[in-house]
Amino acid sequence: MKGATTMELSQRLTAVARYVKPGSKVADIGSDHAFLPIHLIQSGKSASVIAGEVNRGPLEMARKNVDQTGFSKQIELRLGDGLSVIEDGEVDTVCISGMGGTLITSILDAGIERLSSVQQLVLQPNVAEKQARKWLYDHGWELVGETILKEEGIIYEVFSAVRGNAKAPYQSQQWPLEQWFELGPFLWSEKSPIYKEKWEREWGNTKRVLSDLKRAKSTEIETKRMELEDRLKWIEEVLTCMQTVRP
Secondary structure: OOOOOOOOOOHHHHHHHHHOOOOOEEEEEOOOOOHHHHHHHHOOOOOEEEEEEOOHHHHHHHHHHHHHHOOOOOEEEEEOOHHHHOOOOOOOEEEEEEEOHHHHHHHHHHOHHHHOOOOEEEEEEOOOHHHHHHHHHHOOEEEEEEEEEEEOOEEEEEEEEEEOOOOHHHOOOOOOHHHHHHHOHHHHHHOOHHHHHHHHHHHHHHHHHHHHHOOOOOHHHHHHHHHHHHHHHHHHHHHHHOOOOOO
């Protein structure tokens, strides 16, 4: 739109936007300041976007940003919890980003009846990516792409899923299914430097927690310690398979 204000998108949201198929009718759940919807309209990737936000404050900030960019006709702002802001058949793509994987799966579960016409999910969990992948698998969504990136020192994962064969990305027997949910099959295949850094960080974090637990004594703590020792061995195996030198 001529005269519209341009807003620069973060690397994290740019990765989300890349997965949105051109021409999609999109719902951005937990839209915050509506940066993603604005980008999708500005780039011409989407003709219309529903921006949902559960809190009135961020919704009003989103409204201000949408008005500034001149896209109030293309971006509809709605106040509501999760997928309650959309009706079945309104959109074909749902984006949920900037929250934990457990919350994302709760949102999907609570509004699952509103997904019957949705053809694509683009998810960016800040943590608990495993839970999000498992939800997709359990509900018949096929993982078709994954991206890992680092922005301002924080590592993020973004992935896209479509209706299809949920088992398709997990055909390799190299790891058990539950471990694939954590590793991410496409990320594992690529083994990027950022992906390696993520698992080096995970090794360090697990090692520190294990060290702290060794100073405590109880049956419950002992069980947790054994679990963490097993996890540490697994992460070391993961790093060895990536031919990465552990710090």
